[in-house]
Amino acid sequence: MLTRKHSVDEKRPFADSGEVFGSIGADAARKLAMVAGDVVLVLDTSGKILDASFEEEAFPGFANWVGENWLDMVTVESRPKVMEMLAGARKGETQHWRQVNHPSKDGDIPVKYAVVSVNGGERAMAFGRDLREFGRIQQRLLQVQQSLERDYLKMRHVEARYRLLFERSREPVLIVEANDYRIREANPAAHALVGARAGTLVDKKLPGLFSRKSAPVLTAHLGSALASSSVSPVSVTLDKGSKDVEIAASGFRQDRRQFLLVRLNDGEWPAESDDSRLLDIIEDMPDAFVLADAQMQIVSANAAFVEMVRAAGIDQLRGADLSTFIGRPGIDLDLIVGQIEKEGEARNVATVLRAMNGEDDEPIEISAVTNRGEEPHFGFVIRSIARRMRDLPPGSEDLPRSVEQLTDLVGRMPLKDIVRESTDLIERLCIEAALLYTSDNRASAAEILGLSRQSLYSKLHRYGLGNLPAEAE
The missing domain is CATH 3.30.450.20 (PAS domain)
Structure with missing residues (x-):
């Protein structure tokens, strides 16, 4: 320096x-x-x-x-x-x-x-x-600057989301400055309702949009909205077209200035559609729900799925490949889609879910359907079965399922018999897992195990697995 x-x-x-x-x-x-x-x-x-x-x-x-x-x-x-x-x-x-x-x-x-x-x-x-203290001060200044930049970026993202919501809303909404009733923001629905070109309402006075006979009612309503948070909507008449609309205003403060959020309703749009209520229920349901497109990329998901995969939010998941989180890539989802195409639906398919933070795979069950339209989408309902599996009582005829249980056989039978028992156990567990993955689809199970269908049937008969026809026994 x-x-x-x-x-x-x-x-x-x-x-x-x-x-x-x-x-x-x-x-x-x-x-x-x-x-x-x-x-x-x-x-x-x-x-x-x-x-x-x-x-x-x-x-x-x-x-x-x-x-x-x-x-x-x-x-x-x-x-x-x-x-x-x-x-x-x-x-x-x-x-x-x-x-x-x-x-x-x-x-x-x-x-x-x-x-x-x-x-x-x-x-x-x-x-x-x-210069060490000077360097520490510089480091703290840099950390503060980086924190401010992160907060600024976060605020920009939030602002972009609310701007999108404001612009896409079907309800006519205006932001009005309280001291002079001048319009600061107006969404496209508000422009369409009052018959104005896009962007022309900004800086205009709100009372100018309504007829003179509505002025006393409008002024009283806006004044009440600034003084109280619970003001009933009132009916006023638009100056252009003489159309009666309902107006509801509420006050808020920003940057030490007072504003009014003004909502208009001409009675032609529903306050809450059935679709919105259905979406609210899906969002709050305890089981995870995912909507994916034909390429198995995530379009939307509810809060339960976001929590299951340990994501920061739905924005982090949109566009991601669903196979990143569910089952074995290129196998499990393909089997589910194949079952949907064949039977119209998939029920209780056992697989695993992987979280974004690298936690151990979690056993889950999936049920899925598709809309079969020109642009097909798939809906997946995902529920965790780990707790249910832990709560199941152990069966009396269960085979050993750990190294400790196998070593308990030492002293009770020769080593070659223990090795044979271990081999049979591993083979049986793999077949059971394949049948669970494929919802008992024998052809698909044989494919992922690398066996011929005849070999799989032979092993099913040997271990007494599945509901084999009488002639096969």
Whole structure:
């Protein structure tokens, strides 16, 4: 860091330096040097440190510097700066502050130095100022700046969402300044209702949109809305077209200013559709629900699914591949889609769900349907079965399902029989898992196990799995 701040040539000189400094003794000069810098080095012409003054607690590694060359006490990239300062001191040049870094076990220590020639050039003194606190302040400032930028970006995202909601709303809405009833914002539905071109309502007075006979009612309603949070809507007449509409206003404050949120209703749009009530129920249902397109990319999902996959919100999931979270990629969802195409629906398909934070796979069941339109979409209802599986009592005929249970057989049967029992156990568990994954679809189970259908039937017969026809037994 090269700076002229605090340099000699930028400062006003003393008027009579001889009277003051000419009489300074050695003790006074020593004190002046010690208070002039956090680190003060006495150097010879080659840069060897003859003496040093510093606070040992703040600079614990500097105690062994005396007798060493200053160049050896700095980092590689700082050596050219030290050489320049020493060369300037030998020439008697005015010095400017230069930052150099000293290596230490806790990291580099930044110090800002200026070198002054003394005793006719036979000695030089390097005055250093510790920059660590300055660096910590800079780091805190950077963290605050980054936090502000993150908050600003978050606010921009929130503003974009509410702007989209404001623009897409079918309800005519206006934002009106309370002191002069001037319109500050108006959505497309409001422009359409009053018969105005897009964007032309901004900066117009709200009372000008209504007939003169409605003025007293409108003024009283707006005044009441500013004074109370519970004001009943009133009926007014539009100036253009003489159409009767219902107006409802509510007050709010922003940036120390008072505004009115004005909603208009001409009776041609429902207050709440059946579809919106259905969407609210889906959003609040305890089972997870996902809507995906034909490419199995997530279009929407309810809060339960967002929580199951540990996502920050639905915006993080939109457009993501559903197979990223459900089952084995390229297998489970394909089997579900195949079952839907064949039977019109898929019921209680057992698979697993993966969370975004890398947690262990969670056993789940999926039921799914499709709308079979020109642009098909698939709806998936997902429920966790981990708790239900934990609550099931163990069956008396269950085979060993862990290494500990298998090792209990040691001493009760020969090793070769235990190995054979283990092999049979693993084979049976894999077949059971394949049948669960495919909802007992034998052809699909044989495919994912890498077996022929005949081999699978033979093993089903061997282990007594599935409902085999009598002739197969």
